[in-house]
Amino acid sequence: MGFDVPLWRGIRLYRAASLLYSLVLLVQHHEHLTRPWVAWGVLAAMAAWTVVTSYAYVRPRWRTRRLLTADLAVSFGCLFATGLAVTPFYLTQAPPLSGYWFAGAALSAGVMWGRRGAATVALLYGFADLTLRVLMDAAITGATARGVVLLLLTGLAVGYMARVAERAEERFTQAVSLEARLFEREQLAREIHDSVLQVLALVSRRGAEAGGEAAELGRMAGEQEVRLRSLITDGLPEPQGGPVDLRELLRRQESVTVSVATPATPVLLPAHAAHELSAAVQAALDNVTRHCPPGTRAWVLVEDEGESVTVSVRDDGPGIPAGRLDAACAEGRLGVARSVQGRLRDLGGTAEYVSGPDEGAEVELRLPRAAS
Incomplete structure (x- = not known):
């Protein structure tokens, strides 16, 4: 009724x-x-x-x-x-x-x-x-x-x-739908016993300690542990229509080398804006994987400031030399300009890179809610 x-x-x-x-x-x-x-x-x-x-x-x-x-x-x-x-x-x-x-x-x-x-x-x-x-x-x-x-x-x-x-x-x-999703999530968490996650964590830790081929096995186990935890917490279907919780999209990008920190409360954005912002973060992480040494760690921080949402992506790689981004654009390599800055510009937001030699790189993606 x-x-x-x-x-x-x-x-x-x-x-x-x-x-x-x-x-x-x-x-x-x-x-x-x-x-x-x-x-x-x-x-x-x-x-x-x-x-x-x-x-x-x-x-x-x-x-x-x-x-x-x-x-x-x-x-x-x-x-x-x-x-x-x-x-x-x-x-x-x-x-x-x-x-x-x-x-x-x-x-x-x-x-x-x-x-x-x-x-x-x-x-x-x-x-x-x-x-x-x-x-x-x-x-x-x-x-x-x-x-x-x-x-x-x-x-x-x-x-x-x-x-x-x-x-x-x-x-x-929306509240009834959320309650149903939470109930389904609890059922899923009960079905996947916590001992499975503990075994994967143990294999990851022992493999890293042993080194060699065992280290690679440990790395794969660690990735599967992260994905399994993400499946339990955020692997449910997204609600159709209405705003989307940005946290759920970004947590799927978490891995052994990528840590995601989000607020305790939902960060709601229109579906298109949330997916485009998540895609920009993924592009920034892909740049870390492509241009930094293996094993470089990255951190994603989400801040909900009410009138705007800010996502920072930072890594501990060698950093970006001065003028390198402009040179890449001149050479026709438009990964940062188009995939990161272009997406934010189309949404009405900004993307700013800060880096120095041997200091890692950080990109701050800021999206005003009025623009989204």
Whole structure:
């Protein structure tokens, strides 16, 4: 059940109550009817349509623009049918036959079309009411303007509440999805016994101590340990649509030689921005692997500063000689310029390299949230 269902039920209750009040007004001012059978026919049509909308609007598959258009057409039709059933004096004592009942259609428009839709319908009602009174040569009283203002304010309030309910439902859906992913993650962690990770860690450590071919075996075991831990913590499918947690993307790049440090809370970015930023980090790490000696370590640090997200990639390699990046661009080697700096530039961020001889290299990737 959606969060907007209580709104539809409230509108259904209002339609029934306003229909009853319309009946009371019709009986009270019956002597001012020119064609009573037309008035009772309008009231019967209003009652039948109340029954139809009471069941249709609470069912999402029936809640379409076509239904709302028909709702407005019936409401305006009943409004103008007043001119065939009553005398001009009637409109000085009571609103048109569908006057109060008409608000049900305006409120429905507020839920489906938002505040603008509700305001538009309210103003159209005011124009139709004035047109009816002009055609019937009936007096235009202050009650006419007050009715339009009240309908406008009520429609705006309901339209606003509908948007709030829609956002609340989206957040609730995301929370349920996250809870399901966490439960699946716990099940996965239980299935993969921790002793497997301990054995891989032991093989990695003993292989490094033994050296030779055993060191290579230890290195491979260490990589598998990191990947297995990453699978347990972040290997679940990403939620479709909405923001993406940057931490999950970057942790997949962790290895024996790459350490990733992230905040304790999610670092949410739009999906495209998060994947492009992760790709830029991967390109920076690829440069470390390609241009630094084997075994060079790298560290990835993520900082969420609220208005922006900063990712720093630092290594303990020999560093980048002064002018080397400009020379590489001149030679047509555009790995840094295109894969790292180009990605951040397209996102509206920046990428700055800092390095010195024998001091390693560091690139700071900064992405303002407003730009992403």
